[in-house]
Amino acid sequence: MRGPLFLLSLLAAGFVPAAAFSAPGTRPIRVATFNSSLNRGSPGVLQRDLSTPDNAQARAVAEIIQRVRPDILLLQEFDYDAAGASLASFQSNYLGRAQNGHAPLHYAHTFFTESNTGVPSGFDLDNDGRVAGGGDALGFGDFAGQYAMVLLSRFPIDTKRARTFRKFLWRDMPGAMLPLAASGEPWYSPEELAVLPLSSKSHWDVPVKLGRQTLHLLISHPTPPAFDGPEDRNGRRNHDEIRFWSDYLAMGADGYMRDDRGRQGGLPSGLFLIMGDLNSDPVDGGSLHDAIEGLLKHSRVNGAFMPHSQGAVEAAAAQGGANASHQGDPRFDTADFNDRSAGNLRVDYLLPEKSLSICGGGVFWPRQDQDGAHLVWGQTPRSSDHRLVWVDLIAGSVPCPRGSDPTTSASSHPRR
Numbered sequence: 001m002r003g004p005l006f007l008l009s010l011l012a013a014g015f016v017p018a019a020a021f022s023a024p025g026t027r028p029i030r031v032a033t034f035n036s037s038l039n040r041g042s043p044g045v046l047q048r049d050l051s052t053p054d055n056a057q058a059r060a061v062a063e064i065i066q067r068v069r070p071d072i073l074l075l076q077e078f079d080y081d082a083a084g085a086s087l088a089s090f091q092s093n094y095l096g097r098a099q100n101g102h103a104p105l106h107y108a109h110t111f112f113t114e115s116n117t118g119v120p121s122g123f124d125l126d127n128d129g130r131v132a133g134g135g136d137a138l139g140f141g142d143f144a145g146q147y148a149m150v151l152l153s154r155f156p157i158d159t160k161r162a163r164t165f166r167k168f169l170w171r172d173m174p175g176a177m178l179p180l181a182a183s184g185e186p187w188y189s190p191e192e193l194a195v196l197p198l199s200s201k202s203h204w205d206v207p208v209k210l211g212r213q214t215l216h217l218l219i220s221h222p223t224p225p226a227f228d229g230p231e232d233r234n235g236r237r238n239h240d241e242i243r244f245w246s247d248y249l250a251m252g253a254d255g256y257m258r259d260d261r262g263r264q265g266g267l268p269s270g271l272f273l274i275m276g277d278l279n280s281d282p283v284d285g286g287s288l289h290d291a292i293e294g295l296l297k298h299s300r301v302n303g304a305f306m307p308h309s310q311g312a313v314e315a316a317a318a319q320g321g322a323n324a325s326h327q328g329d330p331r332f333d334t335a336d337f338n339d340r341s342a343g344n345l346r347v348d349y350l351l352p353e354k355s356l357s358i359c360g361g362g363v364f365w366p367r368q369d370q371d372g373a374h375l376v377w378g379q380t381p382r383s384s385d386h387r388l389v390w391v392d393l394i395a396g397s398v399p400c401p402r403g404s405d406p407t408t409s410a411s412s413h414p415r416r
Contacts, residue, residue: 080145117141311365
């Protein structure tokens with residue numbers, strides 16, 4: 001019979017079986033974020049692709065998730081449909097089926113809602129002389145809901161207390177870094193600013209019930225700080241989308257932010273975890289680094305623990321290009337971008353509140369000689385250009401299990 005020593009050996013290897021999470025507050029809870037690239041070029045295509053269990057990319061994404069086995073999972077770039085048909089099909093046809101011998105998973109609780117991506121603004125936001133295309137949407141996208149987000153959880157989600165900030169206007173952020181044209185005039189007209197939200201997708205505060213405690217998941221996916229011009233409209237928006245969370249944690253009921261139900265204020269107290277593809281590396285890449293640096297150094301945020309992998313180091317050395325000039329440690333990279341321009345970067349984050357104990361974590365990026373390499377290596381990876389990032393947390397005063405020191409358990413290969 002497999003007893004406590006077997007469990008501790010798994011913890012030391014960075015893998016915690018799902019059964020170990022049966023008692024919130026007494027065992028580590030595994031949380032993961034994954035930009036899954038489950039987006040498609042036209043509405044309805046993702047629903048079609050997931051309606052059978054045969055889509056190769058979706059199978060690869062599901063296998064990665066089954067290997068890591070998170071209790072709470074955020075998927076980004078997952079196209080939105082109001083009925084949740086795509087998510088239901090992904091659960092039944094992919095997560096719910098064994099992938100390459102890995103045990104199925106099911107998440108009883110989900111959260112998803114509208115995204116600003118692809119929603120027409122009615123204005124020429126990119127100033128190209130015409131009102132058409134993804135550049136003129138409230139958030140870049142070729143159709144409403146492209147590149148959206150979904151949250152899956154083994155634990156109950158308090159949907160009644162969930163807050164979304166999809167409609168909060170960028171102009172209403174104090175000190176907003178609104179872009180200027182080369183002439184020095186504002187890039188956006190007053191009429192455009194009256195409809196342009198801060199969020200390129202949305203900002204969510206989703207409470208998850210962990211027994212007697214509540215964990216606020218602070219979720220967003222800011223726009224990439226690229227695909228613009230000297231005005232840096234996307235870089236500035238990325239900066240302010242990230243800065244929103246620093247403000248949200250610092251401000252009480254009188255904070256400037258107002259959610260989509262009209263409730264004003266930030267998160268003055270409580271357990272939280274900031275999670276998502278923030279599209280900003282604190283050292284390299286083209287973003288305005290002070291926003292992500294400010295979040296990592298926030299007085300309430302544990303930004304010291306950095307999930308890492310061995311595969312990211314190998315990839316940076318093998319791919320060269322922009323990676324050769326990077327100043328950051330490649331161990332912490334979470335995305336495999338074009339090596340002729342951006343190179344590999346750390347853009348995907350799980351940043352817990354300081355009172356939460358981190359018992360381990362990692363990035364699913366195995367070396368080429370490790371099991372699972374086929375899922376992330378190759379000219380066109382089978383899964384995504386991003387890697388799944390995970391952390392194990394204790395949501396209470398109970399210490400981490402012996403052998404789960406995060407300085408030794410972080411691994412690119414959480415299941416052996």
